Amino acid sequence: MKKGGQVTVFIIIAIIIVVIVVAFFTLFSSNRELSEKDGNLENPEKLLEDCIEVEGLKSLAILGLRGGDIEQKKSINLGDNAISYLFYENKKQLESLEEIRSDFEVFFLDNVNACIDNFSYFSDQGYEIKVLKFSPTISLSETVSFAVDYSLTKTKGDNSILFEDNIDYVVPVNFSKYYKAADNIVWMRxxxxxxxxxFYLLEQDLNVTMSQEGDSLFFLLEDGASVLNEEIGYVYSFAIQVGGGNETLV
Known part of the structure; x- marks a missing residue:
């Protein structure tokens, strides 16, 4: 690929990622504000369930933009966003699917806890909301499923009410497909x-945008079917280090 073409594709990847990040966080920030505004003092469960769903989708979007490496052990800045290296300094950085799932579960839990801490609607009315149990189980396969068992109390003065339930929802994102493609690309490197x-990339039924910048290859994968909601498709992006930047791309 000629240098001019490389730069153009590099810029396109950066723009796509920025657009997705802005659209996603704008949409779900608006949804959360509306949810809090429409909440009522009888049902803190509704706000908790909204936290679970919104933070689940946001966390899943971030997982894709970070190429499955939620902690970004090695990364490079692409505009205002960091892209994870899945191969760096001659070492594979991509973890197993189970390790990714486990790290993602912790990341999701931290984000939900931060959302719960912002239950200002109830505290402003003199209510104390305490989450007693929050146990998530997440599956990353041909779809992404969230199963959460929880219990919480709503207390004001001497009156306390216990709420218990479980939530199950599925996001139509074929995460295992993205992971397999990334894992094979890392293996090739x-x-x-x-x-x-x-030829391998063409056989994966994926839309692949790729650009080389210096000693880094950037990948952006989409399959056209995986979506976070009706408005936002799923994107999986990552980088691999290829050396001095003179390698042949076949």
Whole structure:
């Protein structure tokens, strides 16, 4: 690929990621504000369930933009966002799918807890909301499923009410498909040096945007079917280090 073309694709990838981030967080920030505004003092469960769903989708979007590496052990800035290296300094950085799932569960839990801490609607009215149990189980496969068992109390003065329930919802994101493609790309880099097989990419039923900048290859994967909601499709982005930037792309 010629240098001019590389720069153009590099810029396109950066723009796509920025647009997705802005659209997603604008949409769900508005939804959360509306949810709090429409909440009522009889039903703190509704706000908790909104937290679970919104933070689940936001966390899942971030997981894709970070290429499955939620902690971003190695990354490079692309505009205002950081892209995870899944292969860096001749070492594979991509974890197993189970390790990704486990780290993601912790990340999701932290985000839900932060959302719960913002239950200002109830505290402003003199109510104390305490979450007694919050146990999430997440599956990352051909779909992403969230199952959460929870219990909470709403207290004002000497009066306390216990709420208990479980929530199950599924997001139509084929995460295992993205993971398999990324894992194979990393394998090609590890076993074949700087070579990336375009024929393999074409066979994966994925829309692949790729650009080389210096010693880094950037990938943006979409399958056209995985979506976070009706307005936002799913994107999986990552980088691999290929060396001095002179490798042949086949």
């Amino acid at each position: 590890e076993e074949l040096g700087g070579t990336v097989d375009f």
